[in-house]
Amino acid sequence: MARTITYREAINEALAQEMERDESVIVMGEDNAGGEGSPGEMDAWGGVLGVTKGLYHKFPGRVLDTPISESAFIGAAIGAATAGMRPVAELMFVDFMGVCFDQIYNQAAKFRYMFGGKAVTPVVIRTMYGAGLRAAAQHSQCLYPLFTHIPGLKVVLPATPYDAKGLMIQAIRDNDPVMFFEHKALYDLAGPVPEESYALPFGEANVVREGGDVTIVALGRMVHTSLEAAGQLAATGVECEVVDLRTTSPLDEDTVLESVEGTGRLVVVDEAHPRCSVATDISALVARKAFGALRAPVEMVTAPHTPVPFSNTLEDMYIPDAQRIANAVKTVAEWAR
Amino acid sequence: MTDERIVVVTMPKWGLSMQLGKITAWVVAEGDDVSAGDDLADIETDKIAGTLEAAGGGTVRRIIARVGEDVPVSGTIALIAPAGVSDDDLDAAVAEARAVIDAGVPEDAGGGPAVEAAEVGGRKITYVGVGQDGDVVLLVHGYGGDRNSWLFLQEPLAARYRVYALDLPGHGTSSKDVGDGSVGTLADAVLGVLDAIGAERAHLVGHSLGAAAAAAAAARDPRRVSSLTLIAPVGFGAEINAGYLRGFAGAQTRRELKPVVGQLFADGSLVTRQVVDDLLAYKRLDGVEAALHAMLGTLLDGDTQRIDSAAALTAAGGAVRVTVIWGRADRIIPAAQAEAVAAAARHLLDAGHMPHMERPAEVQAAIEEAIAAAG
Numbered sequence: 187m188a189r190t191i192t193y194r195e196a197i198n199e200a201l202a203q204e205m206e207r208d209e210s211v212i213v214m215g216e217d218n219a220g221g222e223g224s225p226g227e228m229d230a231w232g233g234v235l236g237v238t239k240g241l242y243h244k245f246p247g248r249v250l251d252t253p254i255s256e257s258a259f260i261g262a263a264i265g266a267a268t269a270g271m272r273p274v275a276e277l278m279f280v281d282f283m284g285v286c287f288d289q290i291y292n293q294a295a296k297f298r299y300m301f302g303g304k305a306v307t308p309v310v311i312r313t314m315y316g317a318g319l320r321a322a323a324q325h326s327q328c329l330y331p332l333f334t335h336i337p338g339l340k341v342v343l344p345a346t347p348y349d350a351k352g353l354m355i356q357a358i359r360d361n362d363p364v365m366f367f368e369h370k371a372l373y374d375l376a377g378p379v380p381e382e383s384y385a386l387p388f389g390e391a392n393v394v395r396e397g398g399d400v401t402i403v404a405l406g407r408m409v410h411t412s413l414e415a416a417g418q419l420a421a422t423g424v425e426c427e428v429v430d431l432r433t434t435s436p437l438d439e440d441t442v443l444e445s446v447e448g449t450g451r452l453v454v455v456d457e458a459h460p461r462c463s464v465a466t467d468i469s470a471l472v473a474r475k476a477f478g479a480l481r482a483p484v485e486m487v488t489a490p491h492t493p494v495p496f497s498n499t500l501e502d503m504y505i506p507d508a509q510r511i512a513n514a515v516k517t518v519a520e521w522a523r
Numbered sequence: 524m525t526d527e528r529i530v531v532v533t534m535p536k537w538g539l540s541m542q543l544g545k546i547t548a549w550v551v552a553e554g555d556d557v558s559a560g561d562d563l564a565d566i567e568t569d570k571i572a573g574t575l576e577a578a579g580g581g582t583v584r585r586i587i588a589r590v591g592e593d594v595p596v597s598g599t600i601a602l603i604a605p606a607g608v609s610d611d612d613l614d615a616a617v618a619e620a621r622a623v624i625d626a627g628v629p630e631d632a633g634g635g636p637a638v639e640a641a642e643v644g645g646r647k648i649t650y651v652g653v654g655q656d657g658d659v660v661l662l663v664h665g666y667g668g669d670r671n672s673w674l675f676l677q678e679p680l681a682a683r684y685r686v687y688a689l690d691l692p693g694h695g696t697s698s699k700d701v702g703d704g705s706v707g708t709l710a711d712a713v714l715g716v717l718d719a720i721g722a723e724r725a726h727l728v729g730h731s732l733g734a735a736a737a738a739a740a741a742a743r744d745p746r747r748v749s750s751l752t753l754i755a756p757v758g759f760g761a762e763i764n765a766g767y768l769r770g771f772a773g774a775q776t777r778r779e780l781k782p783v784v785g786q787l788f789a790d791g792s793l794v795t796r797q798v799v800d801d802l803l804a805y806k807r808l809d810g811v812e813a814a815l816h817a818m819l820g821t822l823l824d825g826d827t828q829r830i831d832s833a834a835a836l837t838a839a840g841g842a843v844r845v846t847v848i849w850g851r852a853d854r855i856i857p858a859a860q861a862e863a864v865a866a867a868a869r870h871l872l873d874a875g876h877m878p879h880m881e882r883p884a885e886v887q888a889a890i891e892e893a894i895a896a897a898g
Binding site for chain 2: 348352380381382383384385386387390393396440
């Protein structure tokens with residue numbers, strides 16, 4: 187797989203290949219068609235950051251621009267899914283989910299259970315998350331813990347172009363509602379991606395770097411920050427194993443536990459706030475099921491418990507960086523009772 | 524002027540896209556005497572881990588590349604020389620080599636030769652060729668493999684021959700549709716690639732299921748096959764590890780796949796996480812699972828072999844010179860079946876089912892001998 191494309195292109199390609207394969211796949215959201223009917227067809231944005239660019243003309247009638255009413259179009263997507271379509275709806279920024287949360291957590295997530303397994307809701311809700319783009323408090327949050335908390339939702343956070351394509355294809359083929367989180371700062375990240383279609387199963391973490399001293403569990407953009415830290419630490423003789431969770435629901439507990447059983451030390455890196463988060467969840471999992479293997483207390487590297495600041499300087503300090511991760515790794519590596 | 528008695532040990536090129544390698548351990552130390560074939564160092568790339576063997580004998584006088592350091596392909600990592608070579612000459616060579624290692628991979632280094640594609644029976648068949656002169660050699664991988672299975676061999680053989688490696692239908696970047704999945708369909712791809720590269724004749728080297736495809740191609744058109752080298756071929760006996768085949772086709776996760784793939788090698792430590800991840804990425808491509816299961820039906824009759832490659836050799840009429848290579852520790856197809864091959868030459872090596880990955884230098888020598896003997 188020598189071909190290299192970006193994270194953005196990988197998601198676009200997954201959408202295009204699944205739309206080609208299955209006529210019931212449709213795309214909808216604010217400005218997803220982008221410039222439809224305007225003279226500059228090729229200039230059409232395709233969503234606010236261009237992920238669905240070009241799909242409108244490739245699949246006439248199957249890319250729907252919606253009004254700026256999340257409660258209406260997310261509800262419409264969920265309804266269409268219950269009626270046999272496979273909609274991929276774009277909830278532009280996850281920060282906006284407040285206005286359509288009922289549709290997601292109290293409707294879509296419940297149907298399989300409330301109808302005794304007879305109803306399926308194959309909807310994908312794509313959404314952007316994360317800080318670093320100077321978008322301040324209302325457009326920068328990492329709200330995946332809220333969705334991870336809800337049974338009946340699957341929650342996916344690809345870190346690489348390869349994973350983005352394979353996980354999106356799986357999301358579309360999956361019969362349950364899937365929340366698909368795309369980090370804004372990863373869209374231009376390039377990596378090898380096969381041209382052919384492939385689905386990556388949910389609930390399979392990826393060990394992206396092997397090492398015997400400290401386990402770093404990370405997700406989304408933090409996988410790359412953790413790898414940067416692991417590279418620096420290797421030069422000082424500390425070998426980190428970096429586990430990318432890929433999906434927080436379902437969660438691959440085995441890979442996390444096996445890694446900690448090998449290293450005895452855990453640092454969890456999460457861009458979300460530190461309370462009731464994936465970081466606390468993984469810490470609790472390890473404390474409960476791998477206590478005997480632990481040789482140091484678990485460390486968490488997260489954003490602080492504050493909204494994302496508007497000030498550039500403060501925002502840069504807010505996001506976990508390689509130095510903070512390296513410090514946490516050193517703390518657990520050197521810890522003595 | 525460098526002393527001609529200095530033998531330079533260089534970073535090998537394992538795989539056409541390899542640019543850097545890393546020494547994970549030196550097996551030898553300065554002052555050790557080595558002979559050709561002795562293990563020198565463990566080397567790791569972003570794709571694979573392997574052991575570098577000495578190409579020639581002598582005393583290891585200088586070790587240049589440090590453990591853990593990235594070294595560009597063909598960069599000098601050690602010097603072997605007799606006692607008569609002066610320290611000054613050696614140190615000059617070390618300085619030169621150190622500069623190459625420190626410079627790293629040049630910016631304009633390509634990502635390897637281009638992948639080409641032929642259309643055979645409505646299927647896209649991809650292949651890669653290297654080497655400028657000499658006879659055409661076509662390498663045919665086995666079940667679940669791809670053209671990269673030859674990573675230790677294609678480049679070294681290309682010093683003397685034009686060496687091509689293809690992806691059989693259902694494998695690599697070729698079409699995943701295998702039709703009936705028969706050996707005949709696979710042989711079509713072999714002959715189709717020869718047509719596409721304009722080769723009237725070629726030396727065919729096939730591994731396992733690929734050996735059956737090569738033998739079937741020879742049976743269909745013996746005049747096009749200058750020699751036939753069969754590595755751990757299917758079709759020369761009843762016994763086969765059906766559990767391995769079904770396990771490979773059925774494995775869905777890394778945990779399921781790793782122990783299965785371990786059976787391929789005499790030394791299971793060759794199966795790195797990267798090897799398993801690459802295989803898993805292949806298996807997850809749309810159509811691959813169906814292709815692997817279709818070919819299971821070609822390979823197996825119950826728990827025994829269905830393919831008859833011996834009949835294919837008979838059909839080729841004895842006109843083609845056959846060489847057979849087998850690993851004594853093969854856990855997929857027993858090496859005893861080598862006796863059933865009507866071969867002009869037999870090479871039994873200390874390897875499992877993957878001699879071309881486990882003992883590449885010996886396999887290369889056997890292939891070159893086969894080609895030379897074919898005249």
